[in-house]
Amino acid sequence: MEDQIEQAVEIALSSNSDPVIKQQAMSFCNQIKESEDGWQICLSLFLNDGKRSPAVRFFALQVVDDALVKRLNGSGKQLDSGSLLYIKESLLSYIQREYAPQSATDTDAVFMQNKLAQTITLFFLLSYPETWPSFFDDLLALSSIGAPLSNARGLQLLLRILVAQHEEIADTLILRSNEVTRRNTIIKDAIRVRDMGRLASAWMEILVRWTSRDDGYLIVENCLRVIGSWVSWIDISLIVTPQYMSIIFGILGNEALRGAACDTISEIISKKMKPSDKFELISLLNLQQTIGQLPIGSDVEFTEKVARLINVVCLDLIKILDEDDYALRLHDNTESLLQQLFPFAIGFLANEYDDTSSEVFPAISEYLSFLRKEKKRNKSLTPERHSTLTSILNTVILKLKYDESMDWTNGADDSENEFLEVRGRLRLFQDAVAAIDENLFMDSLSTVVINSLNGEKRDWRDIELGLFELGAYSDGLRNAAALPTKGQGAPKAMEILNTMLLKMTNSNVLSIGHPSINLHYMELVVKNSKFFETHPQIVPQILDIFVSNIGVHSSYAQVQVRAWYLFYRFIKLCKNLMGDIAETALNAIGDLLVIDAEVHQKNDGDSDMSADGTDTGSFDGRLYLFEASGLLISVEAVPDEKQLHLIKHVLNPIFNDMEACLSRPPEGAQQALQIHHDIMAIGTFARGINDGGKAITDPVREQFLLASRAILVSLETLSGMEIIREASRFAFARMVPILGPQILPEIAVLVSRLLSESRPSELIDFMSFLGQLIHNFKGESGILEMLDQLLTPLLSRVFYSLSIAANGSTDEEIQQSDIKKAYLNFMMGLLNNGMEAVLTSDRNRQIFESVIQSVAHYTSTSSDAAIKKMGSSIYTRLQEVMKAM
DSSP, X not given: OHHHHHHHHHHHHOTTSOHHHHHHHHHHHHHHHHSTTHXXXXXXXXXXXXXXXXXXXXXXXXXXXXXXXHXXXXXXXXXXXXXXXXXXXXXXXXXXXXXXXXXXXXXXXXXXXXXXXXXXXXXXXXXXXXXXXXXXXXXXXXXXXXXXXXXXXXXXXXXXXXXXXXXXXXXXXXXXXXXXXXXXXXXXXXXXXXXXXXXXXXXXXXXHHHTTSTTOHHHHHHHHHHHHHXXXXXXXXXXXXXXXXXXXXXXXXXXXXXXXHHHHHHHHHHSOOOHHHHHHHHHHHTHHHHHHTSOTTTSHHHHHHHHHHHXXXXXXHHHHHHOHHHHHHHXXXXXXXXXXXXXXXXXXXXXXXXXXXXXXXXXXXXXXXXXXXXXXXXXXXXXXXXXXXXXXXXXXXXXXXXXXXXXXXXXXXXXXXXXXXXXXXXXXXXXHHHHHOHHHXXXXXXXXXXXXXXXSSOOHHHHHHHHHHHHHHHHHHHTTSSSOSSSTHHHHHHHHHHHHHHHHHHSOGGGGOOHHHHHHHHHHHHHTGGGGGSOGGGHHXXXXXXXXXXXXXXXXXXXXXXXXXXXXXXXXXXXXXXXXXXXXXXXXXXXXXXXXXXXXXXXXXXXXXXXXXXSTTHHHHHHHHHHHHHHHHTSTTSOXXXXXXXXXXXXXHHHHHHHHHHHSOOOTHHHHHHHHHHHHHHHHHXXXXXXXXXXXXXXXXXHHHHHHHHHHHHHHHSTTOHHHHHHHHHHHHHHHHHHGGGGHHHHHHHHHHHHHHOOHHHHHHHHHHHHXXXXXXXXXXXXXXXXXXXXXXXXXXXXXXXXXXXXXXXXXXXXXXXXXXXXXXXXXXXXXXXXXXXXGXXXXXXXXXXXXXXXXXXXXXXXXXXXXXXXXXXXXXXXXXXXXX
């Protein structure tokens, strides 16, 4: 049987096994686990045959573990007391034989030792203290064969068992049932009463005996790990004694073990206790002197652990300061101790390695939070706290700068992304400083910004930092989260911002030619567009920058696409400051208003009709240029004749392109994508024209009426393409405000063609589009006539789509829910805009009863509260319409 088990395990674990045979092997292994005597066979296999492979012996212990867990949980066929006694005697005999110093066999591999420790721990949970009260004495005796605590093999196993025990009964990261928690509490109480004193003494003796030995590294490291984990739930006075702590602190001088010692000290300090006791503990440890003597910096990993230690200590001291009950008695001493230790935290914050800096982020954050609370309590900053706050801000500013070894990739490099993530967290510290001392924040940031903008020979990283800080300052004012926007400090804050912006716009920072500088610059002028209301003379200069190779013509693709959007935003926000510059601007960006769609092939060979040939997704960005063009053309300063000329200048090439595309034989995806882009450009351009602020003239309307007819021709030819239907709906929705009722005949044609081809997923946007038309044209005879002809076919499509079962698909269920919402919104729009007459017209009278029934059904069966509420309101109003028939 043991040979069969070994063969089955090896087949199950092999990546080269035949799948059928592998499944059979796995089934056999599961049968062994479930059989009543499987644990006996496997225990014998593990104990008596060291020649078996480690994988087989590991599996054997797993089977024994399953049997022990069933007994613990009270499930399945349970072990009786005789079986438990047999397991105890067998395991104890095994470890006394195999883990004795004179054992002739090789020591089990580490993973096997860990597995054996886990098995023994499970048995411990079943037997201690009732049936195996001498558990710890037996293991300590094994470790002391020959001399006290001198058996390395036995010690290693003992320490691994102690680690496993903590994980089972005291690890707070593991969620446990109330029953298991009660069991663990009983075990911990028994350990504290019966064995904790001997264990604590043994740990100290292990540290003394093995720290100086060449072969003692793993034993001491595991012993420190045990102390660090167990200290959270034992009497800390057993550990925190002058002799004990002197031994642990002495290990900090051991290069191989100092990291483990540092972790243990951190765990000791982290133990929950009363504030007064915690203060006494930290004072006793005299960390300020100890840490000052450590070789911080030369060992990155150790430095990180020391930073973690300082973080723990500072957090506890800040918590003591913030405790009202203890503030008066401990305040001065705690404040003094914190002022001695916090410089270490700031030093670690300044560390060149972000992983080390991040270790003290919680302490920095908590200290700043504490100072904010103190400010709300109307307590002024002491000179010591102001000095600390200044050091924090100065350190944060230095950490915000790109490292000399790092290049700007706009997030394309992983290391840069990690830096940007840390930078975002540092920015929060900076904002917190602003909330505590706005003058310190304003003076410090303005100095950094002004210095970065001065001089001729500057590294791009210095300028980038300055512009980043200018953005941080601007955000603080705009969001009113940190800097004052009202009251006495507001004029100063705005004056400093305007001074920095004026300095930036008058500087030559863009001459450095770095893409990050260019991008920051454009972002800043858009974010601070109100600045130009008092400095309108600078607007032409900014426009020149935008249309140059710094902005919309940048050779950096990511910068260029972003600049298209920022250019549009600047035009939209500052349109009243533009004047008659449309023709100049359009000539500057004319080469970018050319549409050249290109179908990209996906990895699976299908066509991706979502982008043009410039860059993936860049067509969406290019649309911002069309909208910006519309805005420029439609500002008040542009004469009517020039406006019409410029509109034709933009639209005629699109019309010609559409005509040329449609005159060619069908070309599939490329042709459809080109037409789609043309139609989207028309719709986006129309939105810009409408938002420009200039009154719409009849000649302008005529141009967009021509555009609507060109779109209808394209839709008639390519109505089977969803992207064409989508684009047509988009463009018409944006031409409605320009054309008004004049577009209704074209809309009637559009709606008819869209409805005949639309898929269920398109019904949602289609009904939303109709709702917009109903709102815009309520009272117009044209809309009433169109709806009268459309209603029955539309509702028939809706009812059919909702009658199809979702087949358990989450996406289909969501789609049907969205269709119901769109349908009810459409019905509510009809009723709210006084168009209920179309429901009872001669054409639609026959479907009216189905409408009432559908609303009642969707309302009663839906679990969505919004649908229920709206449906109930619609149903009541439909009943009133029926009564009036």
